[in-house]
Amino acid sequence: MHEGAIVNSLLQIAERSKEEAGLATVSTVRIAVGRLHHIVDEVMQAHFDIMKQNIAGFENASLVTETREIKLKCDNCGKTITIDEPVFSCKACGCLSTRIISGDELHIITIEGS
Amino acid sequence: MAEKEIKVMQKILDMNDRIAQSIRDNLSKKNIKLLNLMSSPGSGKTTLIEKTAQEYGKSIFVIEGDIQTTLDAERINKAGLGAYQINTGPFGGDCHLEAGWIQSALDEITLDDIELLFVENIGNLVCPAEFDIGAHANVLVLSITEGEDKPLKYPLAFRNSHLCLISKIDLLPYLDIDIDRLKSNILQINPQMKIIELSAKTGEGFDKWISYLK
Numbered sequence: 426m427h428e429g430a431i432v433n434s435l436l437q438i439a440e441r442s443k444e445e446a447g448l449a450t451v452s453t454v455r456i457a458v459g460r461l462h463h464i465v466d467e468v469m470q471a472h473f474d475i476m477k478q479n480i481a482g483f484e485n486a487s488l489v490t491e492t493r494e495i496k497l498k499c500d501n502c503g504k505t506i507t508i509d510e511p512v513f514s515c516k517a518c519g520c521l522s523t524r525i526i527s528g529d530e531l532h533i534i535t536i537e538g539s
Numbered sequence: 540m541a542e543k544e545i546k547v548m549q550k551i552l553d554m555n556d557r558i559a560q561s562i563r564d565n566l567s568k569k570n571i572k573l574l575n576l577m578s579s580p581g582s583g584k585t586t587l588i589e590k591t592a593q594e595y596g597k598s599i600f601v602i603e604g605d606i607q608t609t610l611d612a613e614r615i616n617k618a619g620l621g622a623y624q625i626n627t628g629p630f631g632g633d634c635h636l637e638a639g640w641i642q643s644a645l646d647e648i649t650l651d652d653i654e655l656l657f658v659e660n661i662g663n664l665v666c667p668a669e670f671d672i673g674a675h676a677n678v679l680v681l682s683i684t685e686g687e688d689k690p691l692k693y694p695l696a697f698r699n700s701h702l703c704l705i706s707k708i709d710l711l712p713y714l715d716i717d718i719d720r721l722k723s724n725i726l727q728i729n730p731q732m733k734i735i736e737l738s739a740k741t742g743e744g745f746d747k748w749i750s751y752l753k
Contacts, residue, residue, distance in 0.1 A: 427634065427635050427665070427666035427670070430633065430635075430637065430670075431551055431552070431669075434551050434552055434553075434554060434555070437554070438549050438553070439547070442547045446545045448543065448545070456551065461694070461698070462669060462695065463666075463668070463669070463693075510691075511690075511727070513698070513729070513730065514727065514730075521726070521730035522730065531551050531552060532547075532548060532549055532550045533547040533548070533551060534547065534548065535544050535545060535546055535547055536545050536547060537543065537544045537545070538542065538543065538545075539541060539542050539543060
């Protein structure tokens with residue numbers, strides 16, 4: 426259950442961004458989560474709904490998660506592939522040497538508010 | 540007032556990652572190598588460290604991570620090594636260590652004549668894999684009783700590790716496990732993974748592990 430720690434960190438960053446932007450209230454915190462992470466969105470939402478109550482201006486905020494697919498680029502044939510299962514070899518040429526170009530994201534994209 | 544959209548584009552674990560990098564840099568300056576041992580509960584991490592102390596020598600310090608009890612730190616002390624116990628709290632305690640925990644531990648201990656610092660992370664293949672704790676290498680300990688499928692079920696832990704120790708291989712004659720399939724499952728997740736098979740009971744494979752540490 427590491428989602429609590431992640432929500433705690435994201436709220437700290439979101440709070441600082443809110444202050445810097447001079448917003449009074451935040452309506453949406455939008456995050457990107459790559460599928461490589463073991464993160465359960467329902468658990469994130471549950472933590473967010475509890476923790477936001479203690480932060481001024483976040484009481485009515487919602488957490489919106491954009492899931493990012495795992496994409497690999499093959500070092501051998503150069504093709505980009507999307508994987509559904511944890512097999513990190515290239516589907517096109519079978520080569521084992523691939524680089525993750527998407528799917529390990531865990532960041533805040535934007536906050537919205539007024 | 541109209542709704543505004545503010546671009547943030549910041550890593551959520553940015554603060555953790557910065558602390559982790561500073562831990563890594565500070566230990567590198569002192570020529571101390573930090574290894575993060577991750578595994579399921581009961582894979583034999585503490586036994587591995589006890590046996591490593593016999594084979595490698597006493598220039599090892601261990602930071603023990605557990606939700607509760609100081610049992611592991613006591614075992615490490617008995618093996619002649621210094622140990623610091625982190626307890627993340629008995630009920631609802633964190634199931635992983637973060638860089639901040641390690642920094643707080645480092646503030647409390649002295650590491651004179653220490654070459655190797657082991658962090659025995661909390662037994663769990665899910666949460667610890669998410670957090671950089673400042674290690675120079677993540678070492679995943681997988682005992683052969685856990686089955687061939689574990690790399691496929693916990694890909695992030697295997698993807699984020701540099702070395703996999705397959706432990707308890709003295710039990711091989713009693714199990715149906717297909718160790719070649721296990722290894723191919725590991726390499727499918729992480730083709731760069733080094734793999735060492737060993738047994739802390741018989742000492743088999745320890746020469747390879749000790750030479751990795753040196």
